[in-house]
Amino acid sequence: MHELPITQGILELVLDHADRAGAARVSAVRLVIGGLSGVVEDSVRFCWDLITEGTPAQGAVLDFRRVPLRLACQECQTLFAPDGVSFDCPACGAGGARVVEGREFRVESIDVEDPDAEEGPA
């Protein structure tokens, strides 16, 4: 269950930035999660609903942008997503490809509502 501390980390960042922006409420949170992070989206959503209760982020929509693991062949420069069995280049067969995408693990941005705003969309 490591999604709980991860979700707490997300909430901490979100509330900090919402507070600094003088916002009354957070309506959306955009996350960028690479394939190397091992984070289960459904578990984060489950934790999110529980821990945001009573906070300005209650009801905020979580938007996941998943960045799949992508490798670059060092021989022929082909970019490819590994098939889970091998990291060898599908074009030329060479080993030793390098990770170019998939390490992302951040909160990209949040949507916040003004203190005097009417109730926004759920």
Next chain:
Amino acid sequence: MTTRVPVVEKITKANDQIAGINQDLLDRHGIFGLNLLASPGAGKTSLIERTLALLKGQLRVGVIEGDLATSIDAERAAAAGAVAVQINTGGGCHLDAVMVSSALAELPLAELDLLIVENVGNLICPASFALGTHLNVLVATTPEGDDKPYKYPSMYSRVGALVVNKVDLLPHLDFDMDRFRRGVETLNPGVVTFPVSCRTGQGVDAWVAWIGAMAREKRPPR
């Protein structure tokens, strides 16, 4: 009115900050810190016992044992000559910087040269949570299979050294070292690798010589 506020910060920021404080504390005491990661049964505690035996009289070693509920591992480390502290995560699947911070307060830091943190046995999340140690070391084993780098790329990409334990079993297994190494090389180019057997002692001296040198120089590799 809705306003978009850019954040662009790592989700683990809060943990990373406490890890930074832990590392400052270790640095002030001239302690080199290792975070030992592996699946359950890989031989983390056995590697610690072997390492302690070979470092006896050379370096003063503290051990923080992360475990779900028992203190068996801490007792083994203490019996092998280390100052050992147990952290029970109560079912939690990894150690974090706060837990290590509490454990550090229980150790006689002024009397230590090397700190070994044995993380909870798990290949999924422990590598995502920095502890403040200087080096992540993964203990892989031959019976687990040569496909583990492909199945757990996150773990394999975040370690600074790799110990491959149970190489004495290779004649009985289908473990393809070349396939294993190719996977590791993509995720973690040039990572230093030590094939060992904690049962026979094979290869352990090379690992201990390397880690001992690192602890004396107080710096991470590469």
